[in-house]
Amino acid sequence: MAHLDTVLRDEQPGDEAAIYQLTRRAFAPMAFAAGDEQDLINALREAGALSMSLVAVRDDQIVGHIAFSPASTADKVRGWYALGPVSVDPALQGQGIGGQLIEAGLVRLSTLKAAGCILTGNPIYYRRFGFVVRPDLAPPGEPAKYYMVRPLGNSSPNEVVFFHPLFHQGPAKASDKG
Numbered sequence: 001m002a003h004l005d006t007v008l009r010d011e012q013p014g015d016e017a018a019i020y021q022l023t024r025r026a027f028a029p030m031a032f033a034a035g036d037e038q039d040l041i042n043a044l045r046e047a048g049a050l051s052m053s054l055v056a057v058r059d060d061q062i063v064g065h066i067a068f069s070p071a072s073t074a075d076k077v078r079g080w081y082a083l084g085p086v087s088v089d090p091a092l093q094g095q096g097i098g099g100q101l102i103e104a105g106l107v108r109l110s111t112l113k114a115a116g117c118i119l120t121g122n123p124i125y126y127r128r129f130g131f132v133v134r135p136d137l138a139p140p141g142e143p144a145k146y147y148m149v150r151p152l153g154n155s156s157p158n159e160v161v162f163f164h165p166l167f168h169q170g171p172a173k174a175s176d177k178g
Contacts, residue, residue, distance in 0.1 A: 005058055006056050006057070006063065006064075006097060006100065007056070007057045007058075008055070008056055008057075008101065008104050009054070009055060009057060010052075010053065010054060010055075011050075011053035011054065011055055015055060015062060016045070018061075019038075019055065019062060019087075020038045020041070020042065022062055022064075022065055022087050022089060023037050023038035023041060023065060023085060023087040025090055026087035026088055026089065026093075027085070037085040037087070040067075040166060040167065041067050041085065043166045044067060044069050044164065047164075047166060049069050049070055049164050049166065050067060050069060051069055051070055052066075052067070052068040052081075052105060052109070053065070053067050053068075056097045056100065056101055058092075063088065063089045063092050063097060064088045064097040064098060064101050065085075065086070065101070066083070066084075066085075066086040066087075066098075066102065066105050067083075067084060067085060067086075068081045068082065068105055068117070069082050069163070069166075070082075071117075071118050071163055072162050072164075073159045073160065073161050074159045074160055074162075075158070075159045077159070078115065079112075079113065079114045079115035079153070080114070080116055080117070080118065080157070080161050081109055081114055081116075081117050081118070082118050082119060082163045082164060082167070083102065083105065083117050083119040084119050084121070086101055086102060088101075099128075103129065106130075106150065106152070109152055110152050114152045114153070115153045115157070116149060116150055116151040116152045116156075116157065116161075117149075117150045117152065118147070118148065118149050118150075118161045119131065119147075119148050119150075120146045121148060123145075123146065126148050130150050131148035131149065131150045132148060132150070133146070133148050134147060134149045134156075134157075135147060137149060137157060137160050137161060139160050139162045139163065141168060142163075
């Protein structure tokens, strides 16, 4: 359960450096991480492709962050988003902060009448938020067994839903260090 004094809010100007450092710390110990998650967030922001950026704040410190960016389908269905990365301070992981950020983001996407959300992640964790593994819809380069979809509208996608192109540019191209 998340700490009662954790407040969720939209990213504000001036939060960028704290988000960068938090994301770097959160992903550093993870073997599956690409190591460029913090650069990806900066690149999405700079490209105007950070559709939603929420932070969790505790004691005036950013302790969690989630990014949503536009996703696209081959048949041009609008309203798809990619979730990720989501970061929580390593000392606070397992307290529900990440879950709060995911749920708040999905609720907001629903109010925007989004078609749905995609991610590549741990199915055991993300199933609790309504995500379903869809290896048949995994874009090239994505690990199919971890590619997940969460429809928010009335139907599931029939086409591959692609992440923003910045997801595949790597750390050297995505952005300069912030």
